[in-house]
Amino acid sequence: MSKHSCIFLVLAIVGTSNWALAQEPHVIDKVAAVVGSNIILQSEIEMQYAQYLAQGNKADEDFKCYILQQQLTQKLLAQQAAIDSIEVSEGEVDDNINSRLRYMSTQAGGQERLEQFLNRSLLQYKEEMRPSVFEQLKANKMQQNIVSGIDVTPLEVKRYFESLDADSLPYFNTEVEVGELVIFPQLTREEKQQFRDRAEELRSQVQEGTDFATVARLYSQDGGSAPYGGDLGFHTRDMMVKEYTAMAFRMKPGELSPVFESEHGFHFLEVLERRGEEVRTRHILVQIKPTAASLERAKANIDSIYENVVANKLDFYSAATLYSDNKETKYNGGMLLNMENQQSRTTLIPADKLDASVFTAIDTLQPGEYSKPARFTDRAGKIGYQFTYLKSRTAPHQASLQLDYAKIKEAALQDKINRKLSEWFEGRRKVTFININDEYHDCDDLKIWLKDNETTEAQL
Incomplete structure (x- = not known):
């Protein structure tokens, strides 16, 4: 088995975001593979490879083979999902995209910085992501359908453990x-009052004309936003604590909120911009100390x-x-x-x-x-x-059925799931037209796909 090979990692590959290539000026655009009536573009592979590099990994051209393998897997699953009328709602797509963008914003140091990196607004990028995420979620659901209901009995767990090579059993610390x-x-209300008073004092400074960003940099106790003048960038309703969200989404751009309390302390905020279901705010926080x-x-x-x-x-x-x-x-x-x-x-x-x-x-x-x-x-x-x-x-001990039953059961279940998926993919590959670009024919990860491809072409 090659270091990247595993045809059952569609759930992992679909969890990544194809955002790292947004700054690439020249993306190759040619067909890397055809699966049934769907194509996989080289640009899709380059995007995923750029994501791989952006995560700090070393350059490895073989990883593109792995990416293509996962794309082939995803296409097969998504095509069967369409046949089986498996549905994915717009809400599910939105939730998935928003979750990804929250992670990406954190990695980039805020939504504004992410937009600068992407060289486009998040709303625009969300629309670009939508078709890909829709397909990925369909593929996920199809895979879940294939393995739903699979479980292992105690006897199967015992047989699985006994089938393992005794010399290669894992060692647990x-x-x-x-x-x-x-x-x-x-704290009592009286004890909290000194912190509320401090927040009110800072708010008064802003009201009297002191620059909000300057006050935030000097005095806000939110270490994540203070260096940026309190700017939190754009966020949706589910990205902040409920008290902050309730305040931010009922205000208009340019308005300064009253002081309010959340689990983080006493805040006041200013709405900078509204954009659909997103709002950009900046705030100043006074933490409550015991x-x-x-x-x-x-x-x-x-x-x-x-x-x-x-x-x-x-x-x-x-x-x-x-x-x-x-x-x-x-x-x-x-x-x-x-x-x-x-x-x-x-x-x-x-x-x-x-x-x-x-x-x-x-x-x-x-x-x-x-x-x-x-x-x-x-x-x-x-x-x-x-x-x-x-x-x-x-x-510390070597794996045993008595001490590690839960772990062994999990491994036995995963083995059973993998065998089920393997059978499904073997069947689908043999009846689906698959054509892979010649430049990928030396990939170890794709040997089985190429073998089925050659057989199909010979029959044609």
Whole structure:
């Protein structure tokens, strides 16, 4: 198998954006391949290759073979989706495009910078993306239809594991299951007033004629927008917290909002421009800092919860769900999830992947024990208190059915899915006219496609 070969990665390839070539002055425009009644242009491949380079990868002409392989796969799936009347709504296309553009804007340093890079407005680029995204989503749905309902029984998992070469079984390092309960200080209205007053003072400066951008650069506590005069660029309704969105979309260009509160602190904003369902704003933020009294209350609160949990008056999962302020974990009963495994959402996490603070907290714990509440600062800079629960710790070991059933089941399921997809593609390729440009005939990734192509041409 070549380093790029895998015909079942259409879901991965369709998640990328073909934006990196927007600045290219000379894009090759010729037919790279024909699949049934559809063509794949060389310019499409060059776009994806430019995206690959823009992500920091080294130049590798072989990667174009991989891209063409994925395009062939996508065309086959999309054609069958049309035959099977699989529908994709305009809303689904819009959501997908908006999600991509949010990511691209973050990577580019803001929407305005992205538009400069693209050399066109985002509205224009969204329309250019639409046909491609529509096809990609159809291909995704078709692939999901093909494998829907596939599952594995315990016997199939056992047989899959027994079929593996014992000498090549994976080796797993120490894995842990960890929970955390977090309490952030809650300020009273009186305690918050000093921060609101500061925001009102800055707003008054703007009202009295001081340049908004200058005030933002000097005093706004939003590190992402302050260097740009508070400018957040264009954004849709779903890209900001609800309080900010509600304020921004009811105002007219040039209007200055009153001071309002969100989870980030006290803001005021100015609408710079409206463009359909997008608005460009700039804002000034005053963050709410915990007071000594609020920290004392938070400490007393978490100490009380901790004592009840340790005394078995309240189980950890219920305590986390009821009281934890960590929105990412409280609805998992406080348990951290392995973010490298989005599909299975397992709670087993390699110890070397834990944040340093969590690793330190559980290092001396035995399974079933809790660390004492301690003050901490999260990634966003918020100060709070937390205690940690070590549910389990698995020693380093070679894969075994007893200890790693969930992982082996996942691998067995993926193997079954791959075999199903392989059968489907084999059947479709044999009955579909496929013609690939001669310059790709040396690609290892495309050998099977070329073989079917030669057979089809011989029959014709």
